[in-house]
Amino acid sequence: MGGRDLHEAHRVATPLELLFDLTFVIAFGLAASQLAHALAEGHYGVGLLGFGFGSFAICWAWINFSWFASAYDTDDWIFRVVTMLQMIGVLVLALGLPRMFASIEHGEHLDTSILVLGYVIMRLALVFQWLRAARQDPARRRACLTYATAISLAQIGWIAQMFADLRVAASFAVSGLLILVELAGPMIAERRDGGTPWHAHHIVERYCLFAIIALGEGVVGTVAALSAIVEQQGWTLDAALVGIAGTGLTFGMWWVYYMLPSAPVLHAHRERSFVWGYSQMLLIAAIVATGAGLHVAAYFIEGQAHISPLATVLVVAVPVTIFLALIYGIYYYLVRRFDLFHIWMISATGAVVAAAVAAAMSGVSMAVCLVILMFAPAVTVVGYETRGYQHQAAALTH
DSSP states (O other), X not given: OOOOOTTOTTOOOOHHHHHHHHHHHHHHHHHHHHHHHHHHTTOHHHHHHHHHHHHHHHHHHHHHHHHHHHHHOOOSHHHHHHHHHHHHHHHHHHHTHHHHHHHHHHTXXXXXXXXXXXXXXXXHHHHHHHHHHHHHOGGGHHHHHXXXXXXXXXHHHHHHHXXXXXXXXXXXXXXXXXXXXXXXXXXXXXXXSOOOOOOHHHHHHHHHHHHHHHHHHHHHHHHHHHHHHHHHHOSOHHHHHHHHHHHHHHHXXXXXXXXXXXXXXXXXXXXXXXXXXXXXXXXXXXXXXXHHHHHHHHHHHHTOOOSOHHHHHHHHHXXXXXXXXXXXXXXXXXXXXXXXXXXXXXXXXXXXXXXXXXXXXXXXXXXXXXXXXXXHHHHHHHXXXXXXXXHHHHHHTO
């Protein structure tokens, strides 16, 4: 475990990494269903707090494994067995999400017992991996030990918080401090202690695959909404529109995500990896929340939602808007260039979202509103494919 070559050609995700990612399908599915249920009941605070906390837990678990594997994936039997243990931890974490959401809704004490148990399983396995790397890669021993120490300290904090049995507000305050510890560990290890040989093109591909898993919730939400209409009304025009809107929205978000020139920029500017990598958690959460919003649309169609048609459109429109805003923000951070053409695209995107919301306020059917919203990412797609790619190529040459 001496570290991978950070200039290795044709470095791609391994079958083991793809198998590991499957556990996050379950985690995102449970997080999205819990968020959709809370939003459909009008419990916005519960849904956002629970989903925010759960999304960080899920994304951070994936990030910890993926960046380590990008630097030290030996693919020997020890690495494989320890990865299996981490997969078990992810599944346990996922099973703890409903209990955590329920504890927030009841407003007494934050119940993270099952969630933390999953983290203990994962983090013990990961600390073992970092200690193994520290022993076998003397040149980067200090960075590896920093990772192991930061993970251990944060894990002790999560366990202490669980046993402290704090009220929900106090628990989230403590969680905020522990999250800062989690985020600080990699920054200290990579910037002060020498860093690790993570591979820029490989890690970007890993995030792209992670985004596809998140986009799967959009497909699931589309099927749920489509099934609700078909069951209520049969195969009607609204059913066709919902199927087109949900699929088109998911496809458009995928297309936009893959426009980011992440790999060449990170290969040339490794110091930009932290803002890029950490902001991806918000981006992935927005993608999953969009799928949850489509679930809420299904609840509304079935008559099981206790919110207005406008609110139903907003629970889809808001995460889509956040996603697109983050895409433009990350793009600017990567290439450090923003021109008038992007301002026009952002303005047109905002106009499309506003049109969808205005249509909902005017009593236009849910299906039509979703079709209008579908064109929000399409604005960026059309802009990029006509002129935007030229602007990007020019920015990358500087």
